[in-house]
Amino acid sequence: MIEITETDALSRVAAYCSTAEHCRAEVTEKLQRWGIPYDAIDRIINRLEQEKYIDEERFCRAFIHDKYRFAKWGKIKIGQALQLKKIPQSVFYRYLNEIDEDEYLAVLDNLLAVKRKSVHAENEYELNNKLVRFALSRGFEMKDIRHCITLSDENDELE
Incomplete structure (x- = not known):
């Protein structure tokens, strides 16, 4: 060596x-x-x-932006990944909360709409359960998942 x-x-x-x-x-x-x-x-x-080669706050902003925009991760999963990188919650929590709520829900809604097309379920209840599990695995919060699934169900009824 x-x-x-x-x-x-x-x-x-x-x-x-x-x-x-x-x-x-x-x-x-x-x-x-x-x-x-x-x-x-x-x-x-x-x-x-x-010499500013390493900056934890700058890293947090970039990591959150990339995982949210490109990997389509939810706040919970991003937070867990940052904790695995030994970033204190006090550092990253502020940046997670800076994510625009409407944009965040639009990302989740789009993810669920795409997933809905590929999920095989015998009824609406089973379909929604599968969608909830999928969204939870992506790190989205239950309140946001319920909001988006309720909206998509209402939109389906309007058509």
Whole structure:
């Protein structure tokens, strides 16, 4: 195994952080895999934070935006993923609540409408149960799921 110096590790990780947003936990894990001593990891992480290569709040905003817009995750699933990345709830909670409520419900409604077409159910009750389980697995809250399913049921009756 090739020995990596602290300076070399710092420059490699700085390059890694400059290509995309990364959190403290991701960078620490990478340095640990490289076999960097813990005291050196602390120095490297602190330097990266001072030079703004790592910024937990900026990471949260980007992560929430990407998971919500592109992966179509709900707030619960995004929050759990951020906790797995060792981001404190006090840091990410504010950004989760900045998501526009109407846009959030539109994303959920669209997800449910697409899923509704591919779900096989014997009756409306079974269909709605399957849709609820699907939306819960995507990390959406029950109150929002009920809101969207009720709306789509009302729209079906109007047609």
